[in-house]
Amino acid sequence: MWGVRWGLAGSLALAAWCGPAYAEIDDEHLFGFTEGTDIGRKGDKEIELEAHGRFGKRWGSYSAVAPGVEGKFTILDDMRVSPAIGMAHHHVGGVPGLNDHNETGVDSFSFETKVRVIDRTRNPIGVTLGFTPSWARVDGTTGERVTSYGAEFLVSVDREIIADRLLTAFNLVYDPAATRSLVDRTWSHNSSLGISGAIAGRVIDGIFVGAEMRYVRAYDGLGLDRFSGHALFVGPTFYAKLSDAVWMAAVWNVQVAGRSNAEQATYDLANFERHEVAMRVGIAF
Secondary structure (H helix, E strand, O other): OHHHHHHHHHHHHHHHHHHHOOOOOOOOOEEEEEEEOOOOOOOOEEEEEEEEEEEEOOOEEEEEEEEEEEEEEEEEEEEEEEOOOOOOOEEEEEEOOOOOOEEEEEEEEEEEEEEEEEEEOOOOEEEEEEEEEEEEEEEOOOOOOEEEEEEEEEEEEEEEOOOOOOHHHHHHHHEEEEEEEOOOOOEEEEEEEEEEEEEEEEEEEEEEEEEEEEEEEEEEOOOOOEEEEEEEEEEEEEEOOOOEEEEEEEEEEEEEEEEEEOOOEEOOOOOOOOEEEEEEEEEOO
16 A cells, blocks of 8 residues: 555646646556557657555455556557556555455566557557566565566557547557466466457546446456456546656556356455556656
8 A cells, every 4th residue: 555655646746846737748648547548759768657456355354456657659650669667565465365464565577668559649549569578586476485477468449529628549459478476386367358448538738537347357368268257347537748758647446247257246355456546647758
């Protein structure tokens, strides 16, 4: 939870410092967890701070917070690379199937590459493809030490419904990972497939609010081999352009439906959590 508080405090401080000054909107983080297709112009550079939190299992106390920092460099007109480093904090207590755990540490390294295939400013829709290989040393669910290799494949599509006022986006995400336990040295393989859609509208200059819906399916095996559960999330989004150089965004998703093969009960709280939140701040330089 400290990571979310840190992100909120930092964002408010930046807002107070910068004051209201409005510029062209980059829609990449306009929609919450769903990503828009904008990647900036050639030569653009940005530092992004993020705190991503997941909270709530069926029993016990559970929280997983992942603060991180990412550098974004648009090296070509339609190509951007983004190295990132992340931390992880897990607090697990009394959750069946998980060991009690309370630890914070450096977690992951990743390198995102995005290629804009269709520019939304010159066409009816925008399309961007993303690929993000990653290495992690903390299991995302249990918080225990592992060696994990993953890769996220993203297809992002967006459209401006009303110029400068109302935008919508759609994402398709495939996320496989291979993980080796440092306790018993065994390997496990899993993957997920997610579909999301979101809409955001401008309420005043530089301020957008919206709503997002995400449906995610979890599988055992790298190739979506054996279905293990699914979940539907919905929630509000918020975006503010604080100045030409600074923006902030926030999102809260709640699992409203789902089912796990491991638990024949409402919601899938074996593969997912009940709540997901994120706070992001971007600073161009």
